[in-house]
Structure formats: C-alpha cells, structure tokens
Amino acid sequence: xxxxxxxxxxxxxxxxxxxxxxxxxxxxxxxxxxxxxxxxxxxxxxxxxxxxxxxxxxxxxxxxxxxxxxxxxxxxxxxxxxxxxxxxxxxxxxxxxxxxxxxxxxxxxxxxxxxxxxxxxxxxxxxx
Numbered sequence: 001x002x003x004x005x006x007x008x009x010x011x012x013x014x015x016x017x018x019x020x021x022x023x024x025x026x027x028x029x030x031x032x033x034x035x036x037x038x039x040x041x042x043x044x045x046x047x048x049x050x051x052x053x054x055x056x057x058x059x060x061x062x063x064x065x066x067x068x069x070x071x072x073x074x075x076x077x078x079x080x081x082x083x084x085x086x087x088x089x090x091x092x093x094x095x096x097x098x099x100x101x102x103x104x105x106x107x108x109x110x111x112x113x114x115x116x117x118x119x120x121x122x123x124x125x126x127x128x
Contacts, residue, residue: 016065018074025090032063036086044085050108
C-alpha cells in the first residue's frame with residue numbers, strides 16, 4: 001500500500017503561484033512546462049491525466065507545473081491570450097506556447113510529439 005501511495009504522489013503535478021513562479025519556472029536549469037487551467041473547465045479536467053503521464057515520462061528532462069488561472073490573475077493576464085487550457089514551455093525568461101489544435105485539442109500524441117521535438121531542438125542548441 002505504501003508503494004502505491006508513493007507512486008501516486010510521484011505522478012502529481014505541482015500547482016504553482018506567482019510568488020514562486022520566477023524561482024521554479026523562469027530561473028530553472030531545466031525547461032518548464034506550465035499548464036494554465038481552471039477547475040470549471042471540462043477540457044482542463046480531461047487533460048490533467050494526460051499531463052500527469054507526460055510529466056512522469058519527461059521527469060528527468062522537463063519540469064511540469066500547473067497554474068489555476070482563476071486564483072493567479074497576474075500570471076493569467078501575462079501569459080494567457082486565448083483561454084484555458086493553455087500550455088507553455090518556458091526556457092529561462094522566454095516561452096513557447098504549445099499551439100492548441102482546434103480539431104483535436106491537446107491530445108496525448110500531439111503533446112508528446114511536441115515535447116519530443118522541443119527537447120531534440122533544445123539539446124541541439126545547447127551543444128552549439
């Protein structure tokens with residue numbers, strides 16, 4: 001039972017607030033993936049298990065966080081333009097918005113492919 005609880009905790013994605021956003025996201029050594037959500041958003045609720053699986057898959061290469069857009073108005077105004085869910089990949093003080101696909105949204109295959117491509121490019125740039 002204890003192992004099962006540990007595994008469950010390991011798959012949780014940390015919520016982050018504006019108070020520590022810079023420290024854990026903007027000044028991190030690893031790129032950070034941040035999903036902006038709302039509790040009242042059905043698409044956000046459906047996306048969370050996918051996001052957790054990807055966080056587990058990429059845990060040694062990317063940091064994963066989530067921001068409650070209702071509670072973090074300052075972050076919402078700064079980083080969200082088209083509503084939630086919105087996902088950004090942050091590299092130091094810069095970020096890339098993961099394009100939302102109007103037909104399929106953020107499918108697991110799409111997000112996994114996007115992150116794989118991002119990491120390949122990121123590692124190549126670091127080498128040069």
